[in-house]
Amino acid sequence: MNWNLIKLQIIELIDKHKRITTVADELGLKQPTVSFHMKNMEQELGVGLFYSKAGKVHLTDAGQSLNHYAKKINALAQEAERVVKEFDERGSGHLKIGASYVPGTYVLPSILSAFSKRYPHISISLTVRTSPIIQEMLLNHEIDIGVMSAEPFQWAPLIGETLCEDELVFFFSPDHRLARYETLYPEFLKDVPFILHGQESTTRTMTLKWAKNLGIELRPVMEMDSLEAIKQAVLTGDSVSVISKIAIAKEIEHKELVYHVIPHNPFKRYIYFTYNEDRIRSSFFGNFFDYLRDSVRTY
Template identity: 25%
Template sequence: MDQYLPLYHIFYTAAKCGNISRASRELYISQPAVSKAIRKLEESLNTTLFKRNSRGVSLTEDGALLFHHVQDAFSSLDTAEQLLERKHSLGISHLRIGVSAIMCKYVLLPYLQDFIRLYPHVKIAISCQSTYQTLELLQERKVDIGLIGSPNSQKALDFFPVQSIQDTFVASETYLNNLSLRESDPNLFHTATFMMLDEENLSRQFVNDYFKLHDIELKNVLEVSTVDLLIEFAKIGMGAACVIKEFVRPELDNHELMELPLDIRFPSRKVGFAVLKENRELYPVREFLELTLQ
């Protein structure tokens, strides 16, 4: 196809102009050269691209189909040239980050703040979704970096851990006091209301697997849509919330919430930034990773 690229450019210009004469002036080549190039392209594609008339030329059905795709291609090239020009003049580039909403709030923001301070002209896009969806977007090359829990498989990925996290259940002291007054059974697994994220959430699955491994069954489970709501519901005494301990450290320190005395301890997990191995050295992925790993 490479040998026909100049022909596509001539075809594209002629289609835009609707006239061979105007196309030749825009291309700075003779009219016969334009006509010859179009005939050669038509022969290579075994079709007719233009209909000739007294006012110039118009596209055939096949010509219109080809023009639609060629126009997209040349438009993409124009956009790329403009982006490169902006990048070289201002250092502007584009960084796409995939992250869950809770990780964005409690882990990503400090790194993002430092990066924006050092690279103010990099355009940043944030896609908020689950870890599973972030991994899919990485594989599909729709995000450049993903902030995720440690992946089970790292064949195509480089993973850079930045923090350890631990799951726990928290509740208000008032809730636990009221629970002890109305329930004679001291087993919290049977009496407490356990508020958790939905079954598709990675943290929920991790906790479920732990309970299954240790033959623990929760009698009362209330599913809540977000971690922020879990924390707020726990504060007002609705039940015990399954949260990341590091994310409720202020509430634990000021005794607004307390950890449930369940005599269990969930294993800690790693969270970090994941990138495709092939993209690790690309700007500005490389710069972001260097900053986060300092």
Template identity: 25%
Template sequence: MSLNLHLLRLFTTVVRTGSFSRAADALHISQPAISKGVRDFELQVGCRLLDRTPKGVRPTREGQALARHAEALFAAERAAEDELLSLRNLDGGSLRIGASTTIATYMISDYLGTFHRKHPGIDLHLVIANTRDIADLMLAHDIEIALVEGPVEDDELESRAWRTDVMSLIVDPPHRFAGAKRGIEGAALCDETLIVREPGSGSREVVAQAMAAEGIEPRRTLEIGSTEAIKQAVAAGLGVAIVSSATISDQVTLGRLKVVQMRDLQIERTLWQLKVPGRIEIPAAAAFERIIWQDKPFAEVA
């Protein structure tokens, strides 16, 4: 059985958007045409692919399997189109980069600037998400470059150590730790509220593992979904946090945060590039990789 690729595209768009009307808008065709196309496709493959509910549509088990392969197929199609454009001395096309939050906010802008100056015809798209989400986007062929802050255990991905990042304990200036000129023992954190990122964050995982190894368990934790918001919460006296040193220079300079040394606990983490083994790399991705591995637009964080 040969799949009708036009009908496959209609079905995949419905799955991605969650409704026939949104799929019709995305493809610029009528909703009846979408509905008929999906019905014809289900007849062709011989099974129901979508469950239709009052709240929208969702794929059946068979639909989920087919959609997964379809996304990979259409990602390969986009990659072929991008490669054909970019083969002309990288004069056109696009590059989709995924980076976890700290990397995207504080570390990648100089690399993007270097790439843009060298290849101004390439459209850059930066996706910011936590480590697990970036890994999923890479597996789904939605991005060509993936830079993350935490280790990813996935047999379908290859992790390459990229940079080393030092983590620092920050407090507000009135905090009792702020005057400790010789630093503190890590055990002192057991009496504190530790402000942490959301589950799936690479920085949260690294800090949790380091503290668990030393038997340190904070009195309570406060979960906040961004490093910027964590810094503001610490400055407001809501607790202490352990964050990337690359993220704090502005607030330390302004006197809103203090860095406190931990005498017996030094937390460093490796930043990673994720790759899918065997995937054909478009030239724009290869050019960006050369920049992040060879060019050093700023000093290492370590």
């Protein structure tokens, strides 16, 4: 089959937008041209890749299989173009960074702002997602660098270099009855309203593993994806939750929240600087890593 990048871009964009007109506009093509490429791919492969439903275009199972590779190839093509162009742009370039919620919300914004002032010719984009999604983005060559909170991991070809520990703690309002105890024992939590993190959260996973190991049955009353929403719920109610100590540093300083270490907790979590060893690194990759490493020493 005579593949070209346009066809692979169409596959990926159809899956994203579900409309031929939107795909045509994004690629700068006419709608009949996009339709022609779609039909041509199906004829050459001898299998249906698309189907229409409720005015939208979807990928068949075969189309989804092709899209898995299309996304990888498209990302590699974009990476190749970027790397080659940087040789002729005298230190200018673009860093695509992905971060999990704690570093992406509470650590990176000030660091990226200061880095941009020092290196004004380098533009930066930051995507904040869960750690598993950031790992997938690194594997698919969609980002240059990942900064994420996670348990120790080995997932070739990803390289993870530890920046600092990301300690998880129990936290609650200063008026909460648990605040009067100097030590928080696991059995104190049995009948306390508990807020769980969202399904894909590594904090949720570690919390439930801890409770299971100790035979503690938590009493979840809410489930939230947003760290800020969890903080507000704890501030204004009688609930308890688990959070990164970094995420509540200001509230602790202002005595708006109190925390206790997690008792008998064998699980360690760290903030990692992560990258794909198969991805070509730009000339300023090392500059950013050094700057980031020096900056997080304060945490």
